[in-house]
Amino acid sequence: MTNNWVDIKNANLVMVMGGNPAEAHPCGFKWVIEAKVKNKAKLVVVDPRFTRTAAVADLYAPIRAGTDIAFLGGVINYLLQHDAIQREYVVAYTNAPFIVREDFAFAEGLFSGYKEQIHAYDKTRWAYELDTDGYAKIDVTLSHPRCVFQLMKKHYERYTPETVSDLTGTPRDLFLQICAAIASTAPAARTMTSLYALGWTQHSVGSQNIRAMAMIQLLLGNIGMPGGGVNALRGHSNIQGLTDLGLLSHQLPGYLTMPLEGDPDLASYLGTRTPKPLRPGQLNYWQNYPKFFVSLQKAWYGAAASKENDWAYDYLPKLDKVYDVLAVFELMSQGKLEGYICQGFNPLGSFPDKNKISKGLAKLKYLVSIDPLKTETSVFWQNHGEFNDVDSASIATEVFRLPSTCFAEEDGSLVNSGRWLQWHWKGAEPPGEAKGDAEIIGELFVRLRALYRKEGGAFPDPILNLAWPYRVARAPAPDELAKEYNGWALADVPDPKQPGAFLAREGEQLPGFAPLQADGSTACGCWIFAGSWTQAGNQMARRDPSDPSGLGATLNWAWSWPANRRILYNRASADPSGKPWDPDRRYLTWNGKKWVGSDIPDYKVDAAPDEGMSPFIMNAEGVARLWAPAMVDGPFPEHYEPFETPLDSNPLHPKVISNPAARVYPGDRERFGTAREFPYVATTYRLTEHFHFWTKHTRIGAVLQPEAFVEISESLAAKKGIRNGDKVVVSSKRGQIVVKAMVTKRIATLKVAGQEIETVGIPLHWGFVGVTKPSYLINTLTPFVGDANIQTPEFKAFLVNIVKA
Amino acid sequence: MANQSLDVVRQSAGMATPPSARKTMVVGKLIDVSRCIGCKACQAACMEWNDLRDQVGSNRGAYTNPPDLDDQSWCLMRFNEVEIGGRLQWLILKDGCLHCSNPGCLDACPAPGAIVQYSNGIVDFHEENCIGCGYCITGCPFNIPRLRRADSRVYKCTLCSDRVAVGLEPACIKTCPTQALCFGSKEDMLELAHHRLGDLRERGFAQAAIYDPPGVDGTHVFFVLPHGDRPEAYGLPKDPRVSPVVQVWRSPVARGFGVVTMFSVLVAGILHYMRHGPLEVPEDKKPEEKKEP
């Protein structure tokens, strides 16, 4: 979230699209209700289904799954055509005035620079036009034909209300009502908050769905504002934390990135990651990348990371390609993996095309499941009748199931969606022989280290030299690890502004990321978490809920990264002269000497408004990006059909149907179905009664939603002779499941491109292990294709057939 | 005095109002349907707090699970899809005891002290005194109490009298994520309800109303209904009243009947002793456990 949960109450309009917070985040949703009751806010919901969020909405519109960009592009067009934008904000705080190179073009569904053979773009043609100093050229009148604003206007003029309605199935008048509601937040003193979740990410155009809303919010001046923002409602309790800590194939902690083969040495690695400002006078905070990186290497390798060995740069693996989960399961299915550890993860249930996942796991030599619960993955080799029909004898994988503790049995911190690091305490002993996850990793590591010490082996250096200063080597304690990711000074760090003073003394916990150094004098395991455990102690354990401004900035409750900030980009809540846009929501103000207000400024605290520093300090531009040349599939979001489309075409550009930059493996392309065989649009989702595949193991959860089902419209039910509660067979090109049918008015039959489109809604929570009724895993049906930018599987829009069982 | 107790104003099969010098707050639980997201947190919290675990059922094409109130489910979210004015409404009602000011269950109950009404308004069942006759079920205008076959006792929502007795709100109230449930004095809750009507009418719910039925002298659990003119659409009776049969039961006529009954029982008892000797209670059949469906 750019903002935080409580801040939702400050909104004048709550836009829920690509999410269903009343069901997936009920306790966060209270702030939507609070906005309605206390702030007279309107709630707008756009969703393929009439959800429990829609049940309390002021305005609900159905949409065909997988057409969000068509809808949002239509909104952008509406705002530009009606001049419903906050112009001063757009000119000063976004790249709307930036001028783009001459060789940019968009035609027939393709941006310039497309390379057909490799399904990828050469993105250099999307760059800004630079002046002789290397700064981007701009036109603050927004009239230059190649400025971002004009390019955007042109790009989206195709998205007329009629086109939108024809693509999305949303009735035209409803679409226009929603556009008008959104446009009502263009004035400086009105804000809209956008709440989204996996309903936007799990598409082959997932990243661009979110970009489209970010553009809308920037046009309306709603980023950085209380009650504004683009708010990702993350799934798991610590998915934010694990993302922040970089537990992804291509990342390192704190959004640093893994070295590639193209970065042969430290200098080239740092060179490509340390940007130069694109406009004069910008803070360009990523210029500090070397400080963050060297401090990380010092935390990991201690004395073994020295200036002489480039801070142990070679200890890090260099990537030759991406190794996201889809890529890894593709490798596994080719027999190229030997071992796999699932730590609190149930890929057999969670990943697309269950049969492919199962076959991949069966090719492993060893599989380790570390989990408090007995997952389906841990017994993928066991025959569970129709639900998991495998031949155990033919599966040679050696499998270990290690019991771990759950939340109640451990100390530690989690990062919520609002970026708050909150500490929790152990309240009971683990059951049986269960051990903490950190202890299990510690045990494994010390055993491996002992083997390498004794026997030697392949490149043992990083293993033997890994800094391991823990009191009990086989069981690193939570407080030790937390202090390590916060970081400490390895030597006195002088204060450059005050000779003789120090930002931190040797051995002290760091107060934040500002003192980090690139000379090896600081160690910090995750720079954005610096400040969470300081000399003053554990900041994540703070429990003062007071909210002096009434705007939800509870600065003394837990600790929020970065630097305890509660709303990101909050400098943009004030106008260029430093006055709050909305006098009733005074978040930050320039008092003549520094920035003061309800929150920690996301800005240089003493930079006067007339210095010309822009509010988006992490961007080399200094401003926010309406135009995003770093995206792999285009600088503007464009509507592409899901890989399995009911239309077999893309009415906007029939030659380019689906995302041309998405990665599809050859074997998977053959496993895509067509509308002829599988005529219905399917979408998968969660229900409020369950959490993923966990709560099916709880009795109360099982009572509340005992058995797998799908939801279909009354008209589809009539067509197929299906009655409410009947058993049905739902099939895709990849497999089939047998479940109960719920016939409901809440799923609409949509009119799209002259066809009647039916939707099959598929909740995901059941499986063949648990307290609920045994069931198929619904990801038997889903396609193995991901978002072009970040490879999130396309769970939200694919094709199925349905018949009465 | 018991360690943890509440003042009683009425009890089943006892006409007299016990004297009490204490003046306690009369409680109210407001269910604002317009803020309810049907998440079932109240239903889960009710089961968790009261140590109830219902059977794992099956999907019958509905979000309402289990299908009905029972001895293990004292709170149940009911889901109804209705089109009103051309607009789809997913009406979600939290079903459970309304704690009537004039409780039909209590009036109908013949077992002394099995049903009591506390001075704070809560109507509580004391299962140790229950004889399993089921009259309370007949007496309830809202079809709430449920007989447990295993022990032949009747169960329903206690409004968490154990929590309220120590100064806490009921479990369902505390857990409700969206403040659809609020708890306080009935006076304050009515005030809040009236305030909510204003907002709802502004949002186009012209018929929004408070459901606090006069037929039972009002209830201590009451609703704000956006479609207040159509309580039946939510599954609530339009004009609930205590059944006339039950009212007769508690009338002076019944007192006369009671005298006759008392002597009949006495006479029957003597006759019984004369014919059969001392009473030997046969072993009851072991109550059948409810099987997993």
Next chain:
Amino acid sequence: MDVTRRSFVKFSAALGAGTLTGLGFSAKRALAEVRTFKLERTSETRNTCPYCSVGCGIIMYGMGDRAKNAHTQIIHIEGDPDHPVNRGTLCPKGASLVDFIHSPDRSIYPEWRKPGSDSFERVSWDFALDRIARLMKDDRDRNFIAKNGKGLTVNRWTTFGMLAASASSNETGYVTHKVFRALGGVCFDNQARV
């Protein structure tokens, strides 16, 4: 309703008693006991709900006063009223967290499935960890890529992968990442995508 002789007698007795009070012979109980408040002497621990990313504050109530001989069992969980986001509320999943802690499907000792077997067997931690470490080391030593085709140092291990838990703590995540990269691992992900 089956009227057994016993229930008839019980019913008659109640009816008799009822009519007695009806006639004014009231017990005049001014108080009635309610169910005993079950949290009176439990111990409280603050925690965070492990499900979604709202991060609701919870209070876990444990049986026992943490005396040496009292093996604490969490018997009840409810929302932390001080928490700025959930303010004491919990959703149906959070409200039934005790059933997660005490799920019949909790894994409670290490288990091992031999190739081709159709069941797990119980093993000791030492056996499991030693065996996994051995399998990992042999795999790594056999498949580690120190240099790529061009002779460039790449130091990666591509035949082994790991999925990390997005409900585990930052501390677990941090140490997991640290160890995984030290091994040269690249096949690494968490639930961010699903």
